Amino acid sequence: MSLGSSKELAENKIILLYMIDKVNMPVSNHHITKLVLENKFMNYFILQQFLNELCDSGFLELSENGGKSFYSITPNGKKTLEYFVNLIPFGIKSIIDNTIPEIRSDIKKESLISADYTPKSENEYIVSCKLKEDNFTLIDLCITVGTKSDARTICENWKNNPQQIYSEIIASLTRKRDKTNRDKDKDED
Known part of the structure; x- marks a missing residue:
């Protein structure tokens, strides 16, 4: 050729x-x-x-x-x-x-955006999601899920919507929670 x-x-x-x-x-x-x-x-x-x-x-x-x-x-x-x-x-x-x-x-x-998963066992997958801005890491999240399908979905969602998910996590973690709501949640369990 x-x-x-x-x-x-x-x-x-x-x-x-x-x-x-x-x-x-x-x-x-x-x-x-x-x-x-x-x-x-x-x-x-x-x-x-x-x-x-x-x-x-x-x-x-x-x-x-x-x-x-x-x-x-x-x-x-x-x-x-x-x-x-x-x-x-x-x-x-x-x-x-x-x-x-x-x-x-x-x-x-x-x-700046990464998401990957690794199998730990047959029913356990570790998902790692990271969001960086310049050289600063905004979030480095590691979670365990039970199915490969969930792991893939999390990675896909993270890659497609990192800012939105990051904002939702920050909003949830910084929201004031009063003791009465925590006690109510315990009673429902």
Whole structure:
């Protein structure tokens, strides 16, 4: 299978360097793949090959954080991009430039909101939910539930509505509770 001319190969690698440089923060393979495939810049297999080659050549760096892999452009990658950025067609640059703010927002959101679960036994799952703002952890919640379905639902709800759930938890925990209501609750038990 031919990967194209030398010019096409170089152009595709420069496109990848340009994308990662424009994001201006470590970016996951998922986000790179989404942008490349949605815009039909290249196919999935060529993309993965080029990412590996750019890492092997020292133009990109692959790092791990929280069990996920992220790509960053290296100083050598930036220099190379400066020399060859004119290889990227204007239309492709424009698409990338217009899409980057959304990707950057998604990356920030993903790094600030996390929810995951782990099985402890057949009928016990530990759900961990976290919400951060900048470098400050607002809430780090760990709860145990009895079913995998409940664990998945909690994770999904947390990822889709973190601010609302956080506000509800804070409101519930800070609400004044008088002794008569506590005594009434005990009598009902």
